[in-house]
Amino acid sequence: MALVLTEEQELLKQTVRDFVQEKSPVTELRRLRDSSDATGFDGALWKEMAELGWASVVYPEDFGGMDMGYMELGLIFEECGRSLVAHPLLATVVLGGGCVLEGGNETQKKDVLTAVAGGERLLSLALQEGAHHAPLAVATRAEEADGGYRITGSKTFVLDGHVAEQLVVVARTSGDPGDRDGLTLFLVDAGTPGLEVTRTRNMDGRNAANVNLSGVQVERSAVIGEIGAGAEVLEPVLDRALAVISAEMFGTASEAFDRALEYLKTREQFGVVIGSFQGLKHRAADMFVELELSRSIVFDTLSAVDAGAGDVPSLASCAKARLNDTAFQVGNEAVQMFGGIGVTDEEEIGLFMKRARVLQSTLGNSSYHRDRFAALQGF
Amino acid sequence: MSDLEAFRQEARSWIEENCPPAMRERVESPDEIEWGGRAAQGRTDDRKVWLDRMGEKGWTCPTWPKEYGGGGLSKAEAKVLQEEMREAHARPALTSFGISMLGPALLEYASEEQKKHFIPQIVKGEIFWCQGYSEPGAGSDLASLQTRAEDKGDHYLVNGQKIWTSYADKADWIFCLVRTNPDVPKHDGISFLLFDMASPGVTVSPIQLISGSSPFCQTFFQDVEVPREQLVGEVNSGWTIAKRLLQHERSMIGGMGLGLGGGLSRGAPEIAKDYCGENDGRIADPVARDRVSQLQMDARCYGATTRRAAEEAKAGIPPGPASSIFKLYGTEMNKRRHELLISIMGTQATGWDGEGFNAEELGETRDWLRSFGNSIEGGTSEVQLNIIAKRVLGLPD
Ligand SMILES: Cc1cc2nc3c(=O)[nH]c(=O)nc-3n(C[C@H](O)[C@H](O)[C@H](O)COP(=O)(O)OP(=O)(O)OC[C@H]3O[C@@H](n4cnc5c(N)ncnc54)[C@H](O)[C@@H]3O)c2cc1C
Ligand SMILES: Cc1cc2nc3c(=O)[nH]c(=O)nc-3n(C[C@H](O)[C@H](O)[C@H](O)COP(=O)(O)OP(=O)(O)OC[C@H]3O[C@@H](n4cnc5c(N)ncnc54)[C@H](O)[C@@H]3O)c2cc1C
Numbered sequence: 001m002a003l004v005l006t007e008e009q010e011l012l013k014q015t016v017r018d019f020v021q022e023k024s025p026v027t028e029l030r031r032l033r034d035s036s037d038a039t040g041f042d043g044a045l046w047k048e049m050a051e052l053g054w055a056s057v058v059y060p061e062d063f064g065g066m067d068m069g070y071m072e073l074g075l076i077f078e079e080c081g082r083s084l085v086a087h088p089l090l091a092t093v094v095l096g097g098g099c100v101l102e103g104g105n106e107t108q109k110k111d112v113l114t115a116v117a118g119g120e121r122l123l124s125l126a127l128q129e130g131a132h133h134a135p136l137a138v139a140t141r142a143e144e145a146d147g148g149y150r151i152t153g154s155k156t157f158v159l160d161g162h163v164a165e166q167l168v169v170v171a172r173t174s175g176d177p178g179d180r181d182g183l184t185l186f187l188v189d190a191g192t193p194g195l196e197v198t199r200t201r202n203m204d205g206r207n208a209a210n211v212n213l214s215g216v217q218v219e220r221s222a223v224i225g226e227i228g229a230g231a232e233v234l235e236p237v238l239d240r241a242l243a244v245i246s247a248e249m250f251g252t253a254s255e256a257f258d259r260a261l262e263y264l265k266t267r268e269q270f271g272v273v274i275g276s277f278q279g280l281k282h283r284a285a286d287m288f289v290e291l292e293l294s295r296s297i298v299f300d301t302l303s304a305v306d307a308g309a310g311d312v313p314s315l316a317s318c319a320k321a322r323l324n325d326t327a328f329q330v331g332n333e334a335v336q337m338f339g340g341i342g343v344t345d346e347e348e349i350g351l352f353m354k355r356a357r358v359l360q361s362t363l364g365n366s367s368y369h370r371d372r373f374a375a376l377q378g379f
Numbered sequence: 380m381s382d383l384e385a386f387r388q389e390a391r392s393w394i395e396e397n398c399p400p401a402m403r404e405r406v407e408s409p410d411e412i413e414w415g416g417r418a419a420q421g422r423t424d425d426r427k428v429w430l431d432r433m434g435e436k437g438w439t440c441p442t443w444p445k446e447y448g449g450g451g452l453s454k455a456e457a458k459v460l461q462e463e464m465r466e467a468h469a470r471p472a473l474t475s476f477g478i479s480m481l482g483p484a485l486l487e488y489a490s491e492e493q494k495k496h497f498i499p500q501i502v503k504g505e506i507f508w509c510q511g512y513s514e515p516g517a518g519s520d521l522a523s524l525q526t527r528a529e530d531k532g533d534h535y536l537v538n539g540q541k542i543w544t545s546y547a548d549k550a551d552w553i554f555c556l557v558r559t560n561p562d563v564p565k566h567d568g569i570s571f572l573l574f575d576m577a578s579p580g581v582t583v584s585p586i587q588l589i590s591g592s593s594p595f596c597q598t599f600f601q602d603v604e605v606p607r608e609q610l611v612g613e614v615n616s617g618w619t620i621a622k623r624l625l626q627h628e629r630s631m632i633g634g635m636g637l638g639l640g641g642g643l644s645r646g647a648p649e650i651a652k653d654y655c656g657e658n659d660g661r662i663a664d665p666v667a668r669d670r671v672s673q674l675q676m677d678a679r680c681y682g683a684t685t686r687r688a689a690e691e692a693k694a695g696i697p698p699g700p701a702s703s704i705f706k707l708y709g710t711e712m713n714k715r716r717h718e719l720l721i722s723i724m725g726t727q728a729t730g731w732d733g734e735g736f737n738a739e740e741l742g743e744t745r746d747w748l749r750s751f752g753n754s755i756e757g758g759t760s761e762v763q764l765n766i767i768a769k770r771v772l773g774l775p776d
Contacts, residue, residue, distance in 0.1 A: 002690070003683065003686055003687035003690050004687065004690045004691055261772060261774075264774060265773070265774065265775075272775075273775060275774040275775060276774065276775045276776060278765075281764070281765070281768035281772075281774050282761070282764040282765075282768065284768060284772055284774065285763075285764040285765075285767035285768045285771075285772065286764065288704075288767060288771065288772060289704050289707060289708055289767065292684055292704055293677075293680040293681060293683075293684050293708065294680070295687075296680060296683035296684040296686075296687045297679065297680040297683050299683070299687065300679075300683040300686075315679075318676045318679050318680065321673075321676055322676060322677075322680050367669060370669050370672035370673055370676070371668075371669070371672070373672050373675070373676060374648075374661070374662070374668055374669075374671065374672040374675075375661070377648065377672075377675065378648070378660060379648035379649075379651070379652065379660070379661060379662050379668065379671065379672075
């Protein structure tokens with residue numbers, strides 16, 4: 001599996017970096033947060049991103065996509081992570097759109113993917129129900145009614161759920177919470193009666209939603225994939241999401257590290273720069289090593305996704321667990337190394353730490369992924 | 380069929396024809412490792428046969444140039460060869476500091492005559508080399524070494540003491556750092572000498588380790604005469620060679636983090652199932668299971684990093700400060716692995732010898748104790764952190 005970038009990929013990375021630095025420095029996130037922006041991201045910027053093809057990197061050409069790989073999409077996530085760009089790529093393109101791409105029929109694909117590729121539709125995935133990511137612990141029920149299905153239950157931590165025009169709702173058509181069989185995916189329009197979406201504001205300045213479904217009636221044509229076999233669709237989509245989130249976390253942690261390193265080289269105390277103290281040097285060197293390992297596993301996972309390798313599930317869990325731990329370490333250490341200024345809202349380093357911590361809980365913390373990895377590896 | 384595929388076929392059938400069956404069995408104890416050298420010369424056993432055949436072919440050093448007896452293989456071919464060796468369960472024909480440390484440094488810095496003389500001997504395993512770097516007063520601060528070499532015209536006269544010299548009691552020759560000028564800054568007065576351990580004035584005395592084995596020695600030099608032509612590079616510029624050699628050493632030691640350095644044949648998951656119980660195919664103790672999972676993941680991340688470094692290094696570029704990353708992480712991970720294994724084995728990992736403990740348990744206890752040295756030898760973990768902070772991150776002293 002390729003672990004170094006091709007010339008084209010280097011070029012793409014540089015293009016993304018230039019774009020992000022110019023259009024969406026960290027001050028943008030602060031502006032969106034402080035103005036309590038209704039969307040939570042910059043709609044005009046999203047249009048531009050879509051025009052550059054970022055919304056459709058991994059979609060087939062038939063649906064207006066670029067038909068490139070997750071390696072390329074990962075680079076976009078990494079660079080956006082460096083600048084804490086608020087964007088709907090994860091919820092719309094990888095999660096919601098990803099389910100349609102993986103399990104949808106031709107009509108659904110044509111409708112949804114083409115609209116997403118053009119930056120004209122926002123989606124999300126309504127999966128999680130408790131305080132932790134547990135994709136099979138779904139209690140939300142869908143029962144056959146009036147020729148379609150009626151869905152009842154509640155969802156939480158639905159990323160960008162407050163602006164999503166369509167939700168992919170994971171509901172149970174048979175079995176009990178915890179069963180892998182019996183899950184079904186439904187494409188539900190935001191305005192459907194009985195669907196109640198409440199915006200939640202997170203500490204990283206980004207948004208999610210709590211979603212309540214009280215007898216939401218959908219047609220049979222809203223089903224994505226096979227009835228009861230939703231896990232088949234969901235699992236590969238989640239693995240790809242883990243790969244790109246890991247790339248984003250790598251970008252966020254790398255940038256936090258670079259900023260801390262710069263601070264170590266400029267801040268003076270005791271008549272010398274603080275970066276000359278071994279108590280800080282060794283910790284910086286340690287973080288650097290962890291970041292190097294992180295970069296390797298992110299590249300390895302993204303390229304395994306592109307190659308359709310059999311061990312993608314293990315790699316995806318490995319990457320997410322590793323990036324959870326590295327981003328935690330680097331985020332916390334960076335704040336500490338900034339001293340008093342590090343704990344102020346004015347200094348940007350805290351924003352990186354907070355973003356890292358939200359992503360840490362997103363789609364599974366490290367113990368979840370160590371458990372999953374062990375199960376996949378047969379122990 | 381691609382050239383590489385053709386090479387694979389060739390390598391496979393060559394190994395099939397030439398590797399004696401006994402050399403395809405697992406190495407059970409350190410005594411079975413072949414170090415070559417003078418001691419091996421009179422022998423005719425399978426180990427010697429395998430060494431001679433591999434040495435003749437140059438495959439003990441697959442990528443070294445053919446003109447010096449090496450295999451002359453490309454990196455890609457060497458990888459194929461390694462895969463085929465593993466596939467055939469073939470043991471390494473030769474383990475030597477000549478291959479992993481000295482040879483690469485000689486190829487880069489030695490004179491043509493020296494290369495013609497020494498490299499083929501390394502390839503064929505004719506000389507068992509040891510490393511004379513550390514001294515009682517010069518460990519991490521290696522450049523403060525005091526062993527003196529006085530210029531006597533046609534030879535150098537060496538006086539002083541080395542310590543922690545691994546295998547000095549078995550080795551035939553030593554590559555040794557000596558001070559040739561005491562009146563200049565410490566890095567500028569060091570030279571790199573090669574000499575015969577059988578020279579008059581060389582004595583060794585073994586040191587026992589916490590693991591019970593005694594692979595290393597104190598080494599004393601009293602008026603040892605070393606012919607002038609055994610100096611490598613320029614006089615007083617030995618530090619450059621010394622550092623490069625350390626980078627090769629660190630890459631080698633770091634590589635052992637992946638468990639390539641022998642040890643147990645079973646992985647941590649299997650061992651944990653044995654000692655902590657099994658529940659529906661899972662390790663029954665959830666804490667042990669979590670730790671095993673963490674370790675396996677770390678090994679994957681580390682493995683991906685070594686592969687990435689290999690991809691990044693265009694053929695032939697020697698390792699730089701990045702070798703410190705591998706030395707540091709590889710050895711620390713190896714120590715974590717052994718710590719985990721002995722905690723999983725519980726009181727069965729507290730044995731020293733005799734009844735009540737099986738070979739795997741006794742072996743693991745000793746391997747765990749040996750692993751303490753991993754983060755010391757070749758430069759301590761703290762020294763690697765210093766190197767990364769300074770050379771890679773540019774943090775000031
Ligand atoms: C919540 C809060 C409340 C406070 N309240 C008060 C108050 O009421 N009154 C008041 O006067 N002050 C107050 N302070 C200031 C506080 O005392 C300082 O922030 C603290 O002493 C650190 O100094 P600094 O922020 O300049 O960081 P720096 O000294 O610049 O330190 C930056 C980093 O370098 C490290 N570092 C510095 N020197 C060394 C060294 N020699 N070796 C190793 N590492 C080193 C530090 O540990 C830190 O990680 C408060 C701070 C906070 C966060
Ligand atoms: C198994 C084994 C095999 C070996 N084989 C050989 C061999 O074949 N040939 C050979 O020449 N040598 C060999 N060595 C020696 C090895 O290279 C030295 O032990 C090593 O360089 C450390 O030196 P020292 O033991 O004098 O420890 P010291 O340098 O005295 O270090 C003591 C402690 O202080 C720390 N320390 C020292 N300096 C710093 C610093 N600047 N910053 C922070 N911490 C610091 C160290 O990390 C260590 O924890 C071997 C050692 C071992 C354990």
